[in-house]
Amino acid sequence: MQPLSDTDKQEKLPYPKWWPIVAGALVGLLLRLFYSGGPDGPYGAMMGSFIFIAPLAVSAVTVYLAERLARREWGYYMVVGAGANALFVIGTVPAMLEGWICVIVILPLFVMIGMVGAVVMGAVCKMTSWPKQAAYSIAVLPLLLGAIEPTDGLPVRMSTIERSLTIAAPREVVWDQLLNVRDIQHEEVEDGIAFRIGVPPPLSAVSDAIDGQPVRRIAMGKHVHFDQIQTERREHELIRWQQRFYPDSFPPGAFDQHVVMGGTYFDIDTISYALKPVGDATELTLSMHYRVSTRFNWYADAVARLVLGNLEEVLLGVYRRRLEAPGA
Structure with missing residues (x-):
């Protein structure tokens, strides 16, 4: 394909040099508007045809329009492919199509696919x-x-992730703290990746009983609440809970619809703590058994492991700081 002459550019392409990136991003936004269906019908935003092909479409349009202005180099293709897709994904927030949690989670994948698509489209422009x-x-x-x-028939991947740390306190004291954690402050969990990208922070986890069944009641920001039903207990050694959600557990706007716990695409099934004596101290291990169900589980699981592993470290840190604080 021969690039246009300077005269042709002025007559046929009266737009700035950055316009191809904006045009590509607009194509992505239009596709996202089209893909507004639910998880059980056509044109859902989590379908493989959107996740894998939409970034390619954004890059193809961007590179084609850029090539009409002037012949480009390979590095340029990668930059504009990444830029157009980043602008598209971020643009879904002011367009009220996605929340920041989904945007931050999916952005790296769209950028990677977009860069590959841009190089392929560049090759098409150069060689055909x-x-x-x-x-x-x-x-x-x-x-x-x-x-x-x-x-x-979404693919299901079940995984377990765990983290451990040692707390300078006997098992009996640590055990009591696990059962009742009150008044969790923002600064105690501010290092959590999940909370930095918009997940409501935890406020308390208090033991109770429902119809004679022991539970731990969880309260989080934005009025999120659910119960953890005790399924296994060995005093001062192990306790395991299974999550139980209610119709009003996640008020509108509390979570992005594609990452809400207990939803179609993600869930934390069980959470357990194991206590092991280490001299006068206690090794505390937190385990989470979770599910991802997407057309791109290889990526979704990698993100879940990163976020949940960090979450476990933050929660364990809350216990250690409280139990090791002067006067605890």
Whole structure:
């Protein structure tokens, strides 16, 4: 494909040099508007046809328009592919299509796919005479695939992640603290990745009984609440809870719909603490058994392990600081 002459550029392309990136991002936003269906029907935003093809469409349009201005180098393709997809994903927040939690989680994947797509489109522009047809075809491909992609039978991946630390306190004291954690302050959990990206912070975890069954009642910011039902208990050694959610556990706006606990795509099934004496101290181990159910579990599980591992470290840190504080 031959780039336009300076005269042609002035006559046919009267827009700034950065416009291809904006145009590509707008294509992504239009696709996201189209992909507004629920998890059980066509055109859902978590479908593979959107997650994997939409970034390619954004990059294809961006590179094609940029090539019409001037011949570009390979590094340029990667930069504009990443930039257009980043602008598209971030733009879903002011457009009220996504929340910041989903944006931060999915942004690296879209940028990576977008960079690959931009290089491929660049090769098409350099080596073929049909870049326009290729760009348009890739742009409409998500619309075609979204209508025929199966919406049931999401792959399920169950995983367990655990972290340990040693607390300078006997098991009996640590045990009592596990059962009742009150008045958790923001500064106690401010290092949590989950809470930095918008997950409501924990406020308390208090033991109670419902119909004679021992539970631990969890309260979080934004009026999030749920119960942890005790399923196993060995005094001063191990305690395990299973999460139980209610229709009003997650008020509107508290979580992004694609990452809410107990939802179609993510859940924390059980949480357990194991206590092991280490001299006069206690080794406390926190384990979480969780599920991801997406068309891209390899990525979703990697993100979950990063966020949940950090969450466990933060929660364990809360216990240690409280139990080791002067006068504790």
